[in-house]
Amino acid sequence: MDRTHPHPLPHSAQQGRHQEHDADDLAEILDLDAEVLAEHLSSITAWLPLETRPRRIVDLGCGTGTGTFALLDRFPGAHVTAVDASAALLQHLRAKAGAHGLAERVRTVQADLDSPGWPDLGSPDLVWASASLHHLSRPDRALRTVRDALAPGGVFAVVELAGFPRFLPENAPEGRPGLEERCHALTDRHQAEHMPHRGADWGPLLTAAGFTIEGRRTLAVDIDGSRSETVGRYALAGLRRIRQAAATGLHPEDLTALDQLLDTDSPHSILRRDDLAVRTERTVWAARRA
Structure with a gap:
């Protein structure tokens, strides 16, 4: 029941409110991730083995536009088609594009990437898929669709993360050391059942779909968050x-112990800690049609 209402909401309304709240939470995390890891993302876009500066870019599973805006910044002459299944995240992306004067360079398309029939995304010079392919039940089909759509000489960039970032030191919190790893162990088991391609080596999958791997790079992320309010909000x-x-x-x-960390009024709040960091790994594969 929604506690702000005196009577239970119909199931459809409850579901809609839950999805809206979940989308807001996810949007917050994606935006914080983009802010904290902006330097690492910039190094990835600079590394891409491009023969010419792309003018037509597709961002698959764009979320709130982390990749979209990084690519627009890297390639000032480019236009991006941002694709996601979530109408709420696409609305968030459009608002950000408008606020930054980039609306004319962004087109949003709502589409389920697991669907066998994608909308027409044109013939892009660069397709970017960051932390999105592991959500698909049939990534092989999606990879072949990208291969067929790419312009001659175009590049497909796949960026995947080893897992959600860690923030606390191993001996934290006091009294329950290792709490964060135990939380991740539980969520990893759940995600392994529903997302079997999470953490996969995308090189062989790309090769099997008709791509030639042009490069592979892994970035180790270790950002000191002791003086960063943003890292604290990201961890929270x-x-x-x-x-x-x-x-x-x-x-x-x-x-x-976890609830004490998440209680912003508690003396044990994660926002009061001065020993936070952002530790994770991201791997990028760059491929061309074979």
């Missing part, structure tokens, strides 16, 4: 989302 938003998935499997004492 990320651990709140992890709590939703891990709560039922956590030991009661772990859940209590």
Whole structure:
């Protein structure tokens, strides 16, 4: 029941409110991720083995536009078609594009990338897919669709993450050291069942779909967050989302410790810590049609 209403909402309304809230939470995390990891993302876009500067770019699974805006910044003459299944995230992206004077260089398309029939995305010079392909149940079909759409000499860039970032030191929090890893172990088991391609080596998958790998690069991320308010907010938003998935499997004492970290009024709040960091890995594959 929505506690702000005196009567239970119809199931469809409850579901709609839950999806809207979930989209807002996800949008916050994606925007914070983009802000914290902007330098690393810029190094990836600079590394891409492009023969010419792309003018037509497609961002698959664009979310709130992390890749879209990084690519627009890197390639001032380019236009981006941003594709996502979420209408709410696309609306968020359009608002950001308008606020930054980029609306004329961005087109949004709502589409399910697992669908066998994609909308016409033109003949792009660069297709970018960051942290999106592992969500697909049939990535092989999606890869072949990209191969067929790419302009001659075009590049397909696949960026995937080893896992959600870690923020706390191993000996934290006091009394329940290793709490963050136990939370991730629970969510990893759940995600392995629903997203079997998470953490996959996309090189062989790209080759099987008719691509030639032009380059592969792994970036180790270790950002000191002791003086960054943004890292604290990123950690808070990320651990709140992890709590939703891990709560039922956590030991009661772990859940209590986690809730203390997430309580912004608590003296144990994660926002009060000066030992936070952002630790993760991201790998990018650059491929051309064989």
